[in-house]
Amino acid sequence: MGNRPAVICALAASEPALKIAVALIIELINTGTELMLGHTLNTHQQWLCNRLADLGYSVTRQVAVPDTGPEIQAAVREALGRADLILTTGGLGPTSDDLTRDLIAQLLGRPLHENAKVLAHIASFFARRNYPLPAGNQVQALVPAGAQVLWNPLGTAPGLALEVRPNPFRPDGKVSWLIMLPGPPRELRPMFTELVAPLLREKLPLEEAFAGRTLRTVGIGESALQAQIAAPLQSLVAAGMELGYCAHSGQVDVRLAARGNRAAELVADGEKTVREVVGPSIFAEGDASLESVVVRRLTERKRTLAVAESCTGGCLAHRLTNVPGASAVFLAGLVTYSNEAKQTFLGVRAETLAQHGAVSEAVVLEMAEGARRVTGADFALAVTGIAGPGGGTEQKPVGTVFLALAGGFPTVVRQHLNLWERETFKQVTANQALELLRRALDTTDHGQSGQPV
Amino acid sequence: MGNRPAVICALAASEPALKIAVALIIELINTGTELMLGHTLNTHQQWLCNRLADLGYSVTRQVAVPDTGPEIQAAVREALGRADLILTTGGLGPTSDDLTRDLIAQLLGRPLHENAKVLAHIASFFARRNYPLPAGNQVQALVPAGAQVLWNPLGTAPGLALEVRPNPFRPDGKVSWLIMLPGPPRELRPMFTELVAPLLREKLPLEEAFAGRTLRTVGIGESALQAQIAAPLQSLVAAGMELGYCAHSGQVDVRLAARGNRAAELVADGEKTVREVVGPSIFAEGDASLESVVVRRLTERKRTLAVAESCTGGCLAHRLTNVPGASAVFLAGLVTYSNEAKQTFLGVRAETLAQHGAVSEAVVLEMAEGARRVTGADFALAVTGIAGPGGGTEQKPVGTVFLALAGGFPTVVRQHLNLWERETFKQVTANQALELLRRALDTTDHGQSGQPV
Incomplete structure (x- = not known):
């Protein structure tokens, strides 16, 4: 069922694998x-x-x-x-x-x-x-x-x-x-x-003590992340801590590892530094998925969610419902591919579509607010954009995306340009939408009011 | 995101890889x-x-x-x-x-x-x-x-x-x-x-002529398929044709290959035999996906589609919209996880839900007909079931699924028991739904009327 999105990994320290291998x-x-x-x-x-x-x-x-x-x-x-x-x-x-x-x-x-x-x-x-x-x-x-x-x-x-x-x-x-x-x-x-x-x-006991930690981030590019954390981590890397990055579909994992007497201390210090610098972008440790974090937080806070998707075409709903227990918080997903569907199910106005086009700030805002209104969910995420390969224009090229989150506060809208092939585009865009909600759940008063982010 | 479903492959002939490797x-x-x-x-x-x-x-x-x-x-x-x-x-x-x-x-x-x-x-x-x-x-x-x-x-x-x-x-x-x-x-x-x-x-030209063919089937188990085609293919296998199976999420690929002067003839005869025995279950050759076949046929016939999903949670919409050009035929997907959503968006009646439960023939029928009515699509597929791990009962265990296809003919309903873990369950169920539509498009008068299958 489709290709895996591209994954790009790198290790920052020089030849750390060799260092491990000798053991x-x-x-x-x-x-x-x-x-x-x-x-x-x-x-x-x-x-x-x-x-x-x-x-x-x-x-x-x-x-x-x-x-x-x-x-x-x-x-x-x-x-x-x-x-x-x-x-x-x-x-x-x-x-x-x-x-x-x-x-x-x-x-x-x-x-x-x-x-x-x-x-x-x-x-x-x-x-x-x-x-x-x-x-x-x-x-x-x-x-x-x-x-x-x-x-x-x-x-x-x-x-x-x-x-x-x-x-x-x-x-x-x-x-x-x-x-x-x-x-x-x-x-x-x-x-x-x-x-x-x-x-x-x-x-085959390890010759030295070992400590390892993976911190998963989203919404920050690999280069930008590296630019922010490499310098503050420099002294720990010099002291022997390994630092690695792994990027996949808009997420970047940071892997810290160390060996020897100071292993646990080095990795703990490393984690503290990474959290100080990019803490809000860290959504999990280990291998938890972003959707599972979002479902868990909604469940803990007894809040419900609806999604309105155009260009992600159901990817967001599919990922949310892959999480066991999602039915307790996820009410409905409306995959409104056509303009008519946006009007019928979400109450997007014909004038808004005619004036701004389906891929616009005005439409995504009406999609999110409409989805929240018609489902009665506490939160609604909406996505509209151009997945490609066709459909782009000079003003709105393939990859253009608008996201919105409605939740009883002034609706938040974001614009992105996601230059990926179709399936990776859907995953990256879904990550951006999930992250918008995760941040709101983190920063608002238990997700009940206030302007997120 | 998430695990790949299990894939089980087998080769029917003894040690064919060795035979190939020597070349x-x-x-x-x-x-x-x-x-x-x-x-x-x-x-x-x-x-x-x-x-x-x-x-x-x-x-x-x-x-x-x-x-x-x-x-x-x-x-x-x-x-x-x-x-x-x-x-x-x-x-x-x-x-x-x-x-x-x-x-x-x-x-x-x-x-x-x-x-x-x-x-x-x-x-x-x-x-x-x-x-x-x-x-x-x-x-x-x-x-x-x-x-x-x-x-x-x-x-x-x-x-x-x-x-x-x-x-x-x-x-x-x-x-x-x-x-x-x-x-x-x-x-x-x-x-x-x-x-x-x-x-x-x-x-590096091949030393001998080679012919290979992969026929993709859906809706028939690996053992059942083997039981049907192994005997009719026996003489071709004895003559040197390789026969392999690969099962994944309710689909089984049959791979035929041969080398030497008679290669093309053996594989052509093999394909003819497989088509005679299980032809209606073959949806593609090579590596085309079931969703791409469905989107292509809808496009050729200028027919539109809507889907109403409960237990597949957007998987069906997601897979359909992975196909470039899907927007020409796919109008909307309604992921109605809650009972309220089934009523609001699809017009499923409260009495039907109360009397039969959300996972029932009566509800899936109203979901499909409702989705077709509200979207104006030529066809509507609907799915309801219990993905698990929770939610099963003695009468309706985890894995129970009802599917329906509405399309201007008496709505077709199917019941399945899909005993797979959550993510594979969703893929298997989505395959069954897509196959229901593919068969209808094949067997009806250009998908316009008549009782499919």
């Missing part, structure tokens, strides 16, 4: 012919790299190979020659193209033994569903000699953790840990969080 | 510290692998490394030791962490020369935006000796294509092609389609 070499191997045919997006890479980074570990290399013996063995052999930790995903299922377990056991010369406890778990998995145990699933109870079983309550394939000691593939014979995870995300993710993360802390 | 060894190297930190999803992998597969080329390995010199050089060196074609993405920008061009030139011992034409293109890129040429961008005009420039009308970084002949990293000295592509998807994608694909056909 511990970690490689990720994703197996799956479906990846090589482009049938699936490799969400494992993003999820695992993100979680590892949050724990202070950094992935040095990620490799994807098809479900074929030579390719999987070559990738694992090469990784064993370099890495302290290797995580594999996929290939633990019951079918003929699930080869990871067998190939790795073979490569390491470890015999496979049927594990009675694992077999009992698999049998009970099917028994609870009133299915007989398929013959193919019995291979999932095979465990390479010396491997630790990572229990999988959500599926039949257990994960496997192996200490390769001595390691014949590493020139210095140094130990490598090899951890095999099942392919389905809903099995892999809890297994990583509940079993692999503690195992790493025990077996 | 030509192709490796993809994605550079970017943001990938290793999990800040971004590697959409390049999926997109490029998919396009290459469509052209008959198969990627043997994909590697992602951070933006650091040793990692990038090591990955490129290893790939040059194995592959006939290496594609790199990213690292061609103007900043200090854009190192790909320099590192590869260094590795191959090719001096960099400023290319006057490229510099003029970069200068004009900024001049058109009334910006002075930043000093950093001049490095983008540097071209390694012997490299072919791949023009980038959408950005400042040209792509670069290099024939490594002789190749010092390959034991047999065999030639490798090395193609560097810029990171931003909106620059990389047209560059691949317009410049790289023709280059591959010229410089």
Whole structure:
């Protein structure tokens, strides 16, 4: 369903990844012919790299190979020659193209033994569903000699953790840990969080303390943000704090990380500085979405919302209703693409449309006030603009956007020029609208009165 | 924003990737510290692998490394030791962490020369935006000796294509092609389609003829589809045709591919068979979206559409308005989350809501007919249901959905049980609604009358 918007990331300090990498070499191997045919997006890479980074570990290399013996063995052999930790995903299922377990056991010369406890778990998995145990699933109870079983309550394939000691593939014979995870995300993710993360802390502890923090901002460009916070953070960066930026669709994440005795202190100081300088633009920590923050604040304050969208075409309503529990605060979304719809549903006046055009301050104001009036919501957001590729004029080029927020105070109107392709344009514009409301909820008297921002 | 729905893919024939891989060894190297930190999803992998597969080329390995010199050089060196074609993405920008061009030139011992034409293109890129040429961008005009420039009308970084002949990293000295592509998807994608694909056909022609075809279906489960088409296709598979399935959010793609003298014939026969068995469920070939097919048919037939959404919360409107030109046929979307909104905007009767509940056949019927009436659209789609995680009852569990299509014929109502997490539920439900309309447009007299399906 459409493309992901472009994401641009950068690290401010010089080569910090290298600095991390020397600590511990970690490689990720994703197996799956479906990846090589482009049938699936490799969400494992993003999820695992993100979680590892949050724990202070950094992935040095990620490799994807098809479900074929030579390719999987070559990738694992090469990784064993370099890495302290290797995580594999996929290939633990019951079918003929699930080869990871067998190939790795073979490569390491470890015999496979049927594990009675694992077999009992698999049998009970099917028994609870009133299915007989398929013959193919019995291979999932095979465990390479010396491997630790990572229990999988959500599926039949257990994960496997192996200490390769001595390691014949590493020139210095140094130990490598090899951890095999099942392919389905809903099995892999809890297994990583509940079993692999503690195992790493025990077996591959960080040489130094680690602290990390991501602050999510919106409404301020990456360059502008950098220009404002880089100088005040300079002394902390000089003291060893890493500073990174990640921009996506009008949002910029600021990532602070540090290692060593002063790690927590450096990151706490860094966060304090960033908050002092651009505090009002920070909408969340970690990975919370802007829409989830807005829905949570509306819920806390028992306020309701309606939206009137033209150029975002439902994107705003769609994102708000992706948040579980949105129905408690979100009353209605009116996607008034045509002029007639703006008149019928929002009471925008024909004269206003004729005099100012559908993409104008006057129209967006009537849209927001109309949406609030007809729905009875406490707040109403309205958006009108030109998403492109067609429809632009010299005076109002493609990318022109007007936003309005009505809420019992003088209606606030903003104008932007969002020069992005159509789908990113919609996301950026929706972010600007959500941010207008978030600021109002923050700065008004519990969102009940007063001029926001 | 939010997670991608789960995608499940499978290949019916045994180990077809191996069969493809022997022809030509192709490796993809994605550079970017943001990938290793999990800040971004590697959409390049999926997109490029998919396009290459469509052209008959198969990627043997994909590697992602951070933006650091040793990692990038090591990955490129290893790939040059194995592959006939290496594609790199990213690292061609103007900043200090854009190192790909320099590192590869260094590795191959090719001096960099400023290319006057490229510099003029970069200068004009900024001049058109009334910006002075930043000093950093001049490095983008540097071209390694012997490299072919791949023009980038959408950005400042040209792509670069290099024939490594002789190749010092390959034991047999065999030639490798090395193609560097810029990171931003909106620059990389047209560059691949317009410049790289023709280059591959010229410089690395397939050893055997190739034919491939993807047929996109909706409204039929993967197992059901397989049960219907596997037997009729058996003889073609035995003759060497590959058959693969890819399921995502209620859609299943069927991929047919073959090589050799009979390739085109096998795939054409396969397509004919699939169309005979499940023709009405096929909505597109290649990668066209269901919403784009619906918008195109409405446009061709000069018919207009309105949507009334409850549980999909704007997803339907959002997807329709992602299609350029949707404004010509899409009049309005009414996201009536609350009962009051259903009454106010769609004229759903209070008695109907009280008697049947908001999630019912009676209400969805009034929603669709109301949306058609109030907007004057030729067609109206309506959706009501329980997305979850909360709100289910014993009689109407989470996942219950009612859909309706009004269009001047007796309004059609459908009931489904969509057992997916919230975001996938919305996409699956939107697909069912779009499919209801697509079928009506196909089977009625140009969508003007008659009972569809």
